[in-house]
Amino acid sequence: MNIAPNHTPDRATDTQPVILTGDRTTGPLHLGHYAGSLRNRVALQHSHRQYLLLADAQALTDNAADPEKVANNVLEVALDYLAVGIDPELTTIAVQSALPALAELTMLYLNHVTVSRLERNPTIKTEIQQRGFERDVPAGFLCYPVSQAADITAFRATLVPVGEDQAPMIEQTNEIVRRMNRLAGCDVLPEARALIPAVGRLPGIDGIGKMSKSAGNAIPLSASxxxxxxxxxxxxxxxxxxxxxxxxxxxxxxxxxxxxxxxxxxxxxxxxxxxxxxxxxxxxxxxxxxxxxxxxxxxxxxxxxTRLAEDPGEVMRMLRDGTDKAREITQATLDEVRSALGLFRWT
CATH class of the missing domain: 1.10.240.10 (Tyrosyl-Transfer RNA Synthetase)
Known part of the structure; x- marks a missing residue:
């Protein structure tokens, strides 16, 4: 089955800006995702080098008790990407947990971020309140802005499409980038800019907060x-x-x-x-x-x-190809960072 759209668009080149974005694999995507980011991604893939992460590792930060749900939705989110027009010939789609360089970069960056700075992050503060964690917030959840910084920098992204509520994440990423560059004595990592859509957050059909799968106020992209x-x-x-x-x-x-x-x-x-x-x-x-x-x-x-779902093996093949490509890119960035910082290398 051909999973690319029925056209042959121009391919992105190495001189084009790099985009990194993605979604947590906690369920199929909905109209809020489409308005806020998906339709922009479809357009931007023709003029940028774009990488999409199926963020299954990040999804575990507040779904650790249900890992099967997270794993099963990797395919569901990939199907949504392809269905809206994401072309794997133009956009590299990768599975986050299969990229070991991201975990090592996260651990490296965590040594340069304080708990108090993470707690001051407006996005984290809001999401902790929404989930009712209070002081029982999982450490992985509190630290996920650092994981996100690892994702962005590993692909050397300079543009990150996010909702306005996620802009503090990009700010924190750039703080980490500046810290790493000062330690290295050179610009080993680029800073990134948030691309905030004009529509902003789409409210749920009940008018209470943003559209959300967990709130039951969303319209899935696969709705009948x-x-x-x-x-x-x-x-x-x-x-x-x-x-x-x-x-x-x-x-x-x-x-x-x-x-x-x-x-x-x-x-x-x-x-x-x-x-x-x-x-x-x-x-x-x-x-x-x-x-x-x-x-x-x-x-x-x-x-x-519906057509794509009839051949899940072909979709998984596309994911393996994209993840293999992303693994090479992210490992190369990790090697550069380790070398610039003078860290010991075994090879």
């Missing part, structure tokens, strides 16, 4: 037509918009947020917003418009994913 319809019908709108004639609020209205994110006709969206604010436009009419857009968006992704 009935699942899409049901999700749109349940979307949070304006609770005070009780009658069609009532003026409604667009701000905080999940349906309009999704229209902003996914509609190709923003002129029509602007008209719908104006009519909704004036009164005279019902929620069901706006939801019908959104449903049509989402059905059109998800249908080809779902169909392609």
């Amino acid at each position: 037509p009935d699942e899409i319809r049901d999700a749109v019908r349940r979307m949070y709108t304006d609770p005070d918009h009780l009658k069609v004639s009532d003026p409604g609020k667009v701000e905080g209205n999940v349906v309009f947020t999704y229209l902003d994110a996914f509609s190709d006709d923003q002129g029509t969206v602007s008209d719908l917003k104006a009519r909704y604010r004036r009164g005279g436009l019902g929620d069901i009419q706006v939801k019908n418009h959104l449903e049509e857009i989402l059905q059109t968006l998800i249908w080809p992704i779902r169909e392609r994913r």
Whole structure:
């Protein structure tokens, strides 16, 4: 089975900027991932050297009690990547846990980061509160910004597509890079820049926080037509918009947020917003418009994913090839860092 899209795009070259990004393998991806990063990755793979990590090792930082779930979802996330248009001829897709250089770089960097600095990381602070860890936070979870820094630097990435809430991770990575470069006396590692999408975080269909698998407020990229319809019908709108004639609020209205994110006709969206604010436009009419857009968006992704899932062996072959390539790249970076720091080498 051919797992690349039906076109022959231009290949990236060694002179192009390097992108490193990825996803934790805790479940299939959803529309929040698509809006926040996946569609950008599809576009950027034509102009950048792009590496995608299936972050199974990082997924264990708060899923250690269910390693089978993490392992099983490596294939699920890979299927989502391919289904949305990630081309393995342009983008290297690798499994994080199969890259030993990442673990050694993480251990090296941990010696240069304090616990207090990790605890001050705004992203970590928020996620610890969300998970209710308090002082029982797993050490692996507290230290995962350092693991992320190892991922980014191992591929020598200079651009990292992240949501706005993840920007502190890039800041901490660059602190580590500057520390390593000072110790080495040369720029052995490049700094990275966060690429934050215009859409930002997509809210869940319930309007409570961001779209999340664990919160049960997500629309999977593999959603059936009935699942899409049901999700749109349940979307949070304006609770005070009780009658069609009532003026409604667009701000905080999940349906309009999704229209902003996914509609190709923003002129029509602007008209719908104006009519909704004036009164005279019902929620069901706006939801019908959104449903049509989402059905059109998800249908080809779902169909392609179904075809790919019929030959998991071919997908795993692609992952092995990508991981072998990534292993060479990351090991070369580790060797350079060890040499620059004057660390003992056995070979």
